[in-house]
Amino acid sequence: MGKASANVTGTAAAGSFTFNPQWIVLTRGCRDTPDRRAVVERAVAAFPDAEVVERLDKPHNRIDLGRGDPLALHRRGKRTLVLAVHRSAVRRSEEAGNTCPNYWHFSPYGFCPYGCHYCYLAGTPGVWFSPTVKVYVNLPEILSEIDRAARRLDEPTAFYLGKLQDGLALERLTGYSRQLVPFFAEHPTARMIVLTKSADIGNLLDLDHRGHTILSWSLNPPEVVRQFEADTPPVEARVEAMQRCAAAGYPVRAVIMPLIPIADWRDAYERFIDSLFAAVPLARITLGGICSYAHARRLMDAKLGRTNLISRLLDEHGETSPDGRSRYEEPLRVEMYDHLISCLRRRRPDLEVALCLEEPGVFEALGLAAAIGRCNCVL
Secondary structure (H helix, E strand, O other), X not given: OOOOOOOOOOOHHHOOOOOOOOEEEEEOOOOOOHHHHHHXXXXXXXXXXXXXXXXXXXXXHHOOOOOOOHHHHHHHHHOEEEEEOOOOOEEEOXXXXXOOOOOEEEOOEEEOOOEEOOOOHHHOHHHHHOOOEEEEOOHHHHHHXXXXXXXXXXXXXEEEEOOOEOOOOOHHHHOOXXXXXXXXXXXXXXXXXXXXXXXXXXXXOOOOOOOOEEEEEEEOOHHHHHHHEEOOOOHHHHHHHHHHHHHOOOXXXXXXXXXXXXXXXXXXXXXXXXXXXXXXXXXXXXXXXXXXXXXXXXXXXXXXXXXXXHHXXXXXXXXXXXXXXXXXXXXXXXXXXXXXXXXXHHHOOOOEEEEOOOOHHHHHHOOOHHHOOOOOOOO
């Protein structure tokens, strides 16, 4: 099977990853309306060499790739694009075992074409069963669902795009931002927060967003990106995208996660923070560590070997938290957070700093108890 020629993720100039699925799977309801058919036709045309497989009797979460080696199935999933209808795409999170607030999130996409070795999503049950890249073709219905939920709320509330996917990785294929941003711009209470590693922001720059869309980038120093964030745009391209969006008036945030204590990590993160502050006016920074489910860790070990840096640290200095995720032990997390927060405060004493998926004792050790619940997922 040949590879498709379309480049639908990142920017070619930045040398970023090109998503070329080998299979496109059509599922139940994906061609039932003109809007849905238009998305399907666009995707099929974008990848003329991909094999189109019809599974019109199956919903999006029942595309079984078979049994066998989990890593092989994972890699096949990354080369499979599922076009589907999602009938429960707008949800309220149910966090437990950490300090994260419950928040609204929505899914016009499922999973992600990128290949970050530490990805915790790879360990969640839905992705584990069907680790395919999904585009949900019923965006008008998803927006109606957001509207119904938001109109029951008394104040502006964020709807988060990035909990179960990358918010912009497939933007060049779908063009969904050109519907999403105007919808939120005009809505009295609904606001959108997007989390991404993508540098593909061309569709965003000329839109009237009215400050109702907050754009947030997942970042790490170049040394970490090269080792652990396979098939993603270079961090330099992401920062350039942040600059351009900030110049277009969007509120811009950063999530530096997961912190990984590579060799010379203190200097590496400090250099990166210096370059980030020189480039982008940030509204908020959220920091986070490794938080890996068992299945995701097994996939990482299969890719990198059992002695990779993250697994060695989890073996030697790891613990399982009440939420079921494996983390570095608390003293190491506090040490890393403390160093980065000191670097941030020296440059912007008033910058909002939050922690992601953390425990109360860590906030208290860092003097951040007042920041609990003020992370990237909320306004």
